[in-house]
Every structure is written in C-alpha cells, then in structure tokens.
Amino acid sequence: RKEVEQDPGPFNVPEGATVAFNCTYSNSASQSFFWYRQDCRKEPKLLMSVYSSGNEDGRFTAQLNRASQYISLLIRDSKLSDSATYLCVVNPRDDKIIFGKGTRLHILP
C-alpha cells in the first residue's frame, strides 16, 4: 500500500456544485494532515490543515477519519478559480511529510 493515495481525477464539476475527494494513508501513527493546492506550473500552497474534529474554512471543509485512515476535502459552491490540483499531505513524523500525487479538479462554466 502506498503511503499516501489519491484519486488522480480529473474531476469535472459544474460551477456552483459541491465536490469532495478523499485521500488514504498507510501509517496509522501519522500526526498531521494537510491539503495543499497547486496551480498549473506553480508551487504547492497550503490550503488548510486537517484537525481531528474536522474543520471548515469558508467553502472548504476538511475531515479526518483515523479509524479508516483517510482524510477528505469538501468544496461547496465551487468557483472557476477552484480549478487546480489538490495535494493530500501526511506527516508521519515530525521531520518528514509525504505528498500524494494530487487530484485534478476542473470547474466547468
């Protein structure tokens, strides 16, 4: 099993719709979890951390399920500007983070 796995997509979603994607991780001792966003030919940028109780930031909601070892990202009322690759990031120990391959999202007008 890969350390971090994501559905590569692409997810083609009409503007205004809700979209969700998951990411699974293999190391049950992982401490921290994040979603990064990467635009085409740009560097990754932190979108949000994922907390055990789940957290929300505007239209974005992140959830963690430790029992099943996955995290999720929900985007409500999607905008054209949400089109990007979303990278799941897992921190199995203090000094290392592992990136997933990313899920490509295309918001359609």
Add this chain to the structure above:
Amino acid sequence: DTGVSQDPRHKITKRGQNVTFRCDPISEHNRLYWYRQTLGQGPEFLTYFQNEAQLEKSRLLSDRFSAERPKGSFSTLEIQRTEQGDSAMYLCASSSRTRQETQYFGPGTRLLVL
C-alpha cells in the same frame, strides 16, 4: 517579498553538465527542504536541513546529487553529470521552529536536460 525564493527559475542544460540551484528560505525558518516533482506526480522528498545540518536524504538522491546549507541560511542543490531523467521541477520549502510541519514552498527551478 519575504517568501521562499529560488534561482534560477528555469535551466536548460546538456546531458553530462553540472547544474547548481539556490534556495533562500523565509529568514527565520530553521528547516529547509528540497523536493523534486515530475509531471503528474506530487513532490517527492529529496533531503532536508535543520539549520546547517543535513538530517535526512532520500534514496532518490543519488551520489550525483549534493546539497549544502553552509551557514544555515540559503541552500544549494548541485546535480553532477546530469541525465535526461533529472528533468523535473526542483522545489525548495522551509518551515519554522514553532510550526515544523507547515512548509512554505518557493516557485521552483524547472530543469530540462537535453
């Protein structure tokens, strides 16, 4: 701009040549990371420094690759005898003492080996 900077942004070289990239982290960040990213993949960890000490190196980092951070500030990544398979985006990131797990990335250096 006080973010992470990288130089050059693009590099085209011929197979067999040596190349060197530079990364300047956010000034108060003590950790500095190098990653490589190819098309359709997430960033893959290469190595990281805490201050001037190189604490971990990935198996991806062959003996043609060397990284330094001599004064605990900027870092350089050198690739000797480049191969076509080295073509990738090389990303640098830094993190602070108080939030080690949150990394801030530079714009990357895109390398093309002909």
